[in-house]
Amino acid sequence: MKLNFRKIHRQIAPILFIPLFASALTGIAYRLGRSWFGISNELADFLMVIHQGEYLGKPLVPLYVLLVGLGLLGMVITGLTMNGLFSENRPLPKSSKLVFRKVHRLIAPITFLPLAVTAVTGIIFRLGTSWFGMPSEQAAIFLRIHQGTYLGAAIRPFYILLVGLGLITMLVTGIKMTRIFRRNVKFSEN
Numbered sequence: 001m002k003l004n005f006r007k008i009h010r011q012i013a014p015i016l017f018i019p020l021f022a023s024a025l026t027g028i029a030y031r032l033g034r035s036w037f038g039i040s041n042e043l044a045d046f047l048m049v050i051h052q053g054e055y056l057g058k059p060l061v062p063l064y065v066l067l068v069g070l071g072l073l074g075m076v077i078t079g080l081t082m083n084g085l086f087s088e089n090r091p092l093p094k095s096s097k098l099v100f101r102k103v104h105r106l107i108a109p110i111t112f113l114p115l116a117v118t119a120v121t122g123i124i125f126r127l128g129t130s131w132f133g134m135p136s137e138q139a140a141i142f143l144r145i146h147q148g149t150y151l152g153a154a155i156r157p158f159y160i161l162l163v164g165l166g167l168i169t170m171l172v173t174g175i176k177m178t179r180i181f182r183r184n185v186k187f188s189e190n
Helices: 005-037 041-052 058-083 098-130 136-147 156-177
Strands: none
Touching (some): 005 041, 005 058, 005 156, 041 058, 098 136, 098 156
16 A cells, blocks of 8 residues: 555645744744743733643643644644655746745755754653653653754744744645645626
């Protein structure tokens, strides 16, 4: 049985669009707000509620993080198989989606590793602390990797900004290619 990665990718993408977009946006806002703008603890907490899906209720946070993280990993894996990194590069089709497709294919090889690392470390941190009783010293390692803390206080916001904008770019160009938002205007002659 040969899996059709393109079909899987296209079916998962619209489902994950809003949670991933919200996660990227709130992750950027939280980090830049904390590092550069001195946002209040209340606003920071609110951003984390959205980022982690806490609005669904505390018991569902690990499940939400797991599903969204695995969804992102699935998108990365299926996207890589289509991008041609592991096979011959297919030529781009001639269509109105060409610009979005070019941007999508250009950004994908740049963002796949940071996005995969972010997803994996986010999942491990949340599940480790919520379900498996991971000691805080061990959990902190995964959170530091997730947030780019190892890069230092000066570079970390730029890292988060670039990873977040990379994800947002992939989401917007990808959803545009699905043609979900196309206009179906039919004119009738009377």
